[in-house]
Amino acid sequence: MTVKDVRRDTVDIPENFERLREVIEEYRDKKGALIPVLQKAQDIFGYLPLEVQRFIAEGLDVPLQKIFGIVTFYAQFYLEPKGDHTIGLCMGTACYVRGSQVILEKIKEELGIDVGQTTEDLKFTLEATRCLGCCGLAPVMMIDDDVYGRLTPDRIPEILKKY
Numbered sequence: 116m117t118v119k120d121v122r123r124d125t126v127d128i129p130e131n132f133e134r135l136r137e138v139i140e141e142y143r144d145k146k147g148a149l150i151p152v153l154q155k156a157q158d159i160f161g162y163l164p165l166e167v168q169r170f171i172a173e174g175l176d177v178p179l180q181k182i183f184g185i186v187t188f189y190a191q192f193y194l195e196p197k198g199d200h201t202i203g204l205c206m207g208t209a210c211y212v213r214g215s216q217v218i219l220e221k222i223k224e225e226l227g228i229d230v231g232q233t234t235e236d237l238k239f240t241l242e243a244t245r246c247l248g249c250c251g252l253a254p255v256m257m258i259d260d261d262v263y264g265r266l267t268p269d270r271i272p273e274i275l276k277k278y
């Protein structure tokens with residue numbers, strides 16, 4: 116299955132747009148509606164493709180360009196579908212000093228993607244994060260809610276295999 120197939124699937128479900136229409140109705144006359152509507156739209160579709168942005172633009176009577184600007188500016192919004200699992204590799208100072216860059220290279224090599232990208236099978240999305248608050252375990256990464264510390268490159272394949 117390719118990313119394209121999945122994209123077609125999510126926007127092809129009419130109920131999704133029906134739900135989004137209800138969200139827009141609910142927020143239409145409220146101030147500062149745009150961000151919450153975008154968040155809810157992302158909850159519904161999993162990401163915010165242009166089709167969804169256009170639907171919101173028309174529904175809230177906001178220029179599409181403004182919406183596109185927000186979606187591309189905030190890291191919380193995705194233009195592409197996200198993977199089932201999110202890898203957050205800490206690039207904070209303590210982790211960086213203890214070799215997070217080498218870990219990053221290993222993950223990139225294993226998955227064939229760069230930071231901010233999702234594997235073609237939609238299994239993993241790779242992100243670089245700020246300090247995760249457990250510097251004593253540096254270098255650290257999180258996969259969803261699981262924390263992995265004192266990482267070495269040779270542990271990466273075995274950890275990824277669990278998912």
Ligand code: FES
Binds near residue numbers: 255
């Ligand atoms: S710098 Fe990585 S956990 Fe603090």
